[in-house]
Every structure is written in structure tokens, then in C-alpha cells.
Amino acid sequence: MPNYRVSFAKQILGVPFTVGSVEIARARDPERARRAAELRFARQHGVEDWRERADRCEIAAAETQRA
Numbered sequence: 001m002p003n004y005r006v007s008f009a010k011q012i013l014g015v016p017f018t019v020g021s022v023e024i025a026r027a028r029d030p031e032r033a034r035r036a037a038e039l040r041f042a043r044q045h046g047v048e049d050w051r052e053r054a055d056r057c058e059i060a061a062a063e064t065q066r067a
Contacts, residue, residue: 001026003062006037008054019054020044023062034059 004024009016022040027033034057041057042050050057 001028004030004033004037004059005062006034006041006057006059008041008050008057010053011055016056030059030061 022037024033
């Protein structure tokens with residue numbers, strides 16, 4: 001299963017500023033990775049919903065490092 005990195009950003013005057021990112025080690029598809037990252041981000045920041053801290057989230061496939 002692929003790894004994903006989900007970045008969360010707050011938009012100020014139309015410019016997105018990254019406020020955090022979450023790495024998901026394994027997910028079946030990008031949508032499941034996004035949902036897991038939203039929940040983890042909200043827990044990390046002590047809020048009910050991730051939208052209290054960020055305006056947008058973007059998902060990208062993370063590169064895996066092999067030893």
C-alpha cells in the first residue's frame with residue numbers, strides 16, 4: 001500500500017500558509033488517507049474538526065525510503 005503526505009494550510013489574504021502535515025504510512029486509496037490525516041490533525045491540535053485550524057488540505061503520494 002502506498003504512503004501519503006497530507007498538508008494542511010490556512011489561507012490569509014488569498015495566500016496559503018502551511019500549518020502542518022500528516023504522514024499516513026498505509027492507506028488503500030488517497031481518499032482514505034485524507035480522512036485518516038484529517039482525524040489525526042484534529043487530534044494533534046485538540047479540536048473537533050480540522051477546519052478549525054486550516055482552510056484546505058492537499059494530498060500527495062509520499063516517497064518511500066528503502067534501506
